[in-house]
Amino acid sequence: MVERARQLLNHPDDRRGVAFLSFTNAAVDELEARLRAFGVLPAPLFPSFIGTFDRFLWQFLIAPFGIPDCDQLPKLVPDKSNWEVKPPYDGAQALRLRCFDRATGKVIPALAKDEGFDVDKRQIAAHETSALSTIKRARSHGQIDFEDVRVCVRERLSDVAFAKRVGAALAARFREIIVDEAQDCNPADLQIVDWLRASGIRVKVICDPHQSIYEFRGGVTDELQRFAATFDATDRLPMSGNFRSSPAICAAIVTLRPPSSRSDPDKPLGPHRNDTTPVHILSYGGSAVSPAIGSTFRGLVEGLSILLHLAPVLASTRASASKAIGQPTIEPTAHMTLLLAEAAMNYHFAFAVGNRRDALVNLHRIVLLVQGRIGALGGYHSYLLSEGLEDGRWRPEIIALANGLRFDQADTVDRWLARARSLLVTGLVVNSTINQRLKGHADLTTALARAPTNSSPARTIHSVKGQEFPGVCVVMTTKTAGAIIDLLEGQTSTGADEEARKIYVGASRAERLLAIAVPKSRAERLQTLLTNGGCEVRLHQI
Secondary structure, X not given: OHHHHHHHHOXXXXXXXXXXXXXXXXXXXXXXXXXXXXXXXXXXXXXXXXXXXXXXXXXXXXXXXXXXXXXXXXXXXXXXXXXXXXXXXXXXXXXXXXXXXXXXXXXXXXXXXXXXXXXXXXXXXXXXXXXXXXXXXXXXXXXXXXXXXXXXXXXXXXXXXXXXXXXXXXXXXXXXEEEOOHHHOOHHHHHHHHHHHHOOOEEEEXXXXXXOOOHHHXXXXXXXXXHHOOOOXXXXXXXXXXXXXXXXXXXXXXXXXXXXXXXXXXXXXXXXXXXXXXXXXXXXXXOOOOOHHHHHHHHHHHHOOOOHHHOOEEEOOHHHHHHHOOOOOOOOOOOHHHHXXXXXXXXXXXXXXOOHHHHHHHHHHHHHHHHOOOOOHHHHHHHHHHHOOOOOOOHHHHHHHHXXXXXXXXXXXXXXXXXXXXXXXXXXXXXXXXXXXXXXXXXXXXXXXXXXXXXXXXXXXXXXXXXXXXXXEEEOOOOOHHHHHHHHXXXXXXXXXXXXXXXXXXXXXXXXXXXXXXXXXXXXXXXXHHHHOOOXXXXXXX
């Protein structure tokens, strides 16, 4: 992509820009850093564009034209999908708005079931009525999120004359649009990309279908294959050159694809192409993720002189990754004191692992909840809009509060709780005391537990999408390891596809050192699988 950008932007005969789009902020940040490091991005950036696909839609199709059939200015409410939908009768279970189709208000059964509501056994009509009412009311006020954006864009583009005019305008600004990480889009996004192509804009779509791990967004692994078939054969270019990983890691990640997708193996071409480090399998016993994983991995990291903060332990959930490094975890909770403690610890932990911006936003959200300024976590962005705080002027105050909420080694739980109460009491706006809002809890000690010293950071696989690290340890749990290996061996394994793709994504972040932690009962099968794939493997019993 860097070389493609260099070729496009070094031709002064065409002064149109290039749009670089991806689907996560982390991927955009990584892409922008690379383009700037090689001196490719012009300054000022206009007429080029770099950002998420969501931001592209907002900037070019929502902000200039507004919302169809609405005279209010569009206001972005990113957490709208977390709004509560609850029929107006006693005992009704609340569901989040994400459980309902944004265009029709109809329930999405699988998402409702995830929240404990089985539509096959219970009546959903009242919830659907409430959901549709909420959707219409929010839209009439101009309150939309990026899911609504796609609905609005689909409505706009159904107007042929409008679609033709806007397409011509975009073609006049951009000579080419490069869509990276396209496996993270959804079917509606592909329709928009197809419209851009039909508008005369040269479009490059870069994707690895095996990295599609956003099934909750309506991932498009199969649709991508069909979409690719709409391009001429000469425009469908397979890529096998791997400029990131060592030979052993290249062999491992090919083996972590389904058997039908291993015919075009990765070829190591980057600075680690001659590295002889093997892939390590960490075989752990017991039914739960073992804390010995972290200490064993630390030894491997230090043996290669890799800095620990550059060698994360990755898992599908933060809880599994934390258990692997020996950091205590608590179950999901609505207890305000535990939420505040977790948010504060995550913010300070983020200085080592990144994502400080998101961690600060989450801390601000919890503070507002404790103080009674919002009634539920899903009301955060609506509050920012109503108070005119979208510009981030709240940040200095929350950073100062976060510093006051740091839990140091000399602290006690009681002292921290007293300090938290004194820091938040001045902003309290509800008819209850701060002691009633921030109550003590037996799990507070666990929530305030620091990660072990000299340990790798624990992160989710989703959080490192689009990034790379000198070393990585990927954790497979007893719950999913068997089904994943069944799938990789070519057996039928219902529902394991996305879990397998997560392991593939995590492993492919590694440059030089890759360790895979797997339950002892599955270790030999994984070793055989990787060895048969041409990967040099070393097995560790821990």
